[in-house]
Amino acid sequence: MSVESSVRAVTTLRLTEMKQRGEKIAMLTSYDYSMAKIVDAAGVDVILVGDSAANVMAGYETTLPITLDMMIYHARAVVRAVKRALVVVDLPFGTYQGNSKVALDSAIRIMKETEADAVKLEGGAEVLESVERILSAGIPVMGHLGLTPQSIHKFGTYNVRAKEQAEADKLLHDAHLLEEAGCFGIVLEKIPAALGARVASELHIPVIGIGAGGGVDGQVLVAHDLFGITQDFSPRFLRRYADLHAVMSSAVSSYVADVKSRDFPNEKEQY
Numbered sequence: 041m042s043v044e045s046s047v048r049a050v051t052t053l054r055l056t057e058m059k060q061r062g063e064k065i066a067m068l069t070s071y072d073y074s075m076a077k078i079v080d081a082a083g084v085d086v087i088l089v090g091d092s093a094a095n096v097m098a099g100y101e102t103t104l105p106i107t108l109d110m111m112i113y114h115a116r117a118v119v120r121a122v123k124r125a126l127v128v129v130d131l132p133f134g135t136y137q138g139n140s141k142v143a144l145d146s147a148i149r150i151m152k153e154t155e156a157d158a159v160k161l162e163g164g165a166e167v168l169e170s171v172e173r174i175l176s177a178g179i180p181v182m183g184h185l186g187l188t189p190q191s192i193h194k195f196g197t198y199n200v201r202a203k204e205q206a207e208a209d210k211l212l213h214d215a216h217l218l219e220e221a222g223c224f225g226i227v228l229e230k231i232p233a234a235l236g237a238r239v240a241s242e243l244h245i246p247v248i249g250i251g252a253g254g255g256v257d258g259q260v261l262v263a264h265d266l267f268g269i270t271q272d273f274s275p276r277f278l279r280r281y282a283d284l285h286a287v288m289s290s291a292v293s294s295y296v297a298d299v300k301s302r303d304f305p306n307e308k309e310q311y
């Protein structure tokens with residue numbers, strides 16, 4: 041890839057311009073080459089190599105077990121496929137909290153080993169030092185507030201966050217802190233729509249919601265949920281755009297039946 045072509049069409053600057061002109065931003069997860077190719081070609085603006093890979097790719101209950109090496113494996117596959125979208129990679133649990141030098145080292149590994157465009161991490165004031173240190177190395181950072189799945193053991197549930205005034209005030213304060221630090225965008229997960237709209241209207245950087253209502257600057261979903269591959273996850277905010285679970289199950293059943301009945305392979309399907 042030449043120096044010129046290594047810069048993808050969607051940049052962090054372009055996202056800010058989209059917010060300024062009121063154009064909504066479409067963001068979706070991907071974790072592998074084939075899916076990222078489809079997602080990118082279909083016009084998604086930002087591809088998130090989310091640590092939700094822990095759930096949908098590896099089958100873990102929470103996002104906590106996924107490692108930096110695993111995230112790097114997924115991100116490399118995605119980056120190889122993507123021509124247009126901005127690629128953002130989640131810093132996994134334990135690679136940025138508490139020690140900003142560790143945070144910087146983790147972010148540098150992601151940027152060097154995957155050639156992605158940016159990193160995302162969860163939290164506000166608690167991780168500000170890490171955010172600032174990563175930014176000081178010229179690495180774009182996206183924040184993530186509201187329901188932050190890496191803190192599930194603190195929350196105890198995946199219910200809507202920031203319904204109480206004190207938590208809403210902290211979220212708003214954290215959003216401003218992240219913007220002032222230099223984050224290029226923020227994800228807001230599962231919070232009241234009115235709060236999402238307020239954060240988006242007060243901030244100059246794009247605010248992308250997942251279960252944060254329609255008043256934010258863009259939306260993000262987990263691709264496996266959008267495609268209807270996952271079955272046991274039906275939060276109110278999720279719109280399924282396909283039923284790939286049914287399509288794939290039926291395809292596999294037909295294949296099994298054809299093999300058993302000796303219908304596959306036929307004359308034309310062999311050498």
Ligand code: KIV
Pocket residue numbers: 069088089090091092093130184227229250260261262
């Ligand atoms: O890991 C992920 O997929 C995410 C989205 C839910 C925003 O962080």
